[in-house]
Amino acid sequence: MAVQRSYDVVLFGATGFTGGLTAEYLARHAPPGLRWTIAGRNPGKLAAVRDRLAAIDPALAGLPLLTADVTDPASLRAVAEGTRVIASTVGPYVRHGEPLVAACAAAGTDYLDITGEPEFVDLTYLRHHAEAVRTGARLVHACGFDSIPHDLGVWFTVNRLPADVPITVDGHVRAGGRFSAGTYHSALISFSRTEAASRAARERRTAEPRPADRRVRAERGRLARSRDLPGWAVPLPTIDPQVVRRSAAARPEYGPDFRYRHFASVRRLPTVLTAGAVLAALIGLVKLPPTRRWLLGRLSSGQGPDAERRARSWFTVRFVGSGGGRRVVTEVAGGDPGYDETAKMLAESSLCLALDDLPVTSGQVTPVTAMGDALLGRLTAAGITFRVLEETATA
8 A cells, every 4th residue: 555645745955045946946837736845944944935935826825834954863754754755955965965865765755856976876875775775765866957967868869879789978068157056065075075985986886786788888088179069078077977877777778888978068278277277276175174164155055146147047968979870969958057957957857756657766766767758858848958969870
């Protein structure tokens, strides 16, 4: 007998900037009859968010508010046991995220977040994947700009190439806009924890099964002038290639031998060199506690650009795929990546898990593995573009 839950979707962290945008998206786009609400640790701030939602939809003036805190396991357990899906925007996740993942895994509740922190994702796999498999929970990380455009974009590309052949895909990212405060904090903390992250990655590689009859790789690539786009292809050391590789390991559609590389597309070499020098300095400084505290204080969680600035922001990801004598170029494009589109992706992922007819999966899975074409269809309807730019035969 299925367990009865009070809610279909609970948004945890709605009082933050991106969380608030996600709540507003749900207020505008949740279908009639969806049982959803918001949760967090501060009842007063939750009530203020509810007032904003009621201005969008007066019916939400009576939205119940759930109080829960990551330092109070009992409160998290109560929220997890009362809903089918929890979406979390409470980061940095390596500091604040695991107790909620643990509660969802134990309760058989689907969990989503917008993390781009590899260490957190590896640790939750090691500690909670097996329990989630036992209870039937789906733990789906990286449901924002990290990593849905890349994960779904590669899936979209692969499905336009012949089946059962070796496939290579390169992704080229361009974006105009400001990263969120949460992304900034998560990146700095990740830079300060490189040894711990490497250790978690090694442990996961040892523990995680690999396909027995297929080869799946995510290669770093090299800085070089791009053969496919104007300017330079700069290897991006983000979580996105790892997510793509795990989707490829889980799905036979990626072929018997699959390789992915992930780049930023930069037009001018001086820009590349300057950014590299700044990043190297930042990684060094953030390992020192005094400078790390100072850098973290430059941008506070809950802060973000106004609607006018977000409206001017954009992203594109160009994918070049080859296999079986065919070459295909595709593109995923949308608006403000750090805030508006991330909120849209997380909200639509929540609706997808709660409402759509999906393949049976459990444990820690990727967006493609859990939602695939259903999510791609939702995001296309919501205004994110997936299109084929070129299809040609190769020698």
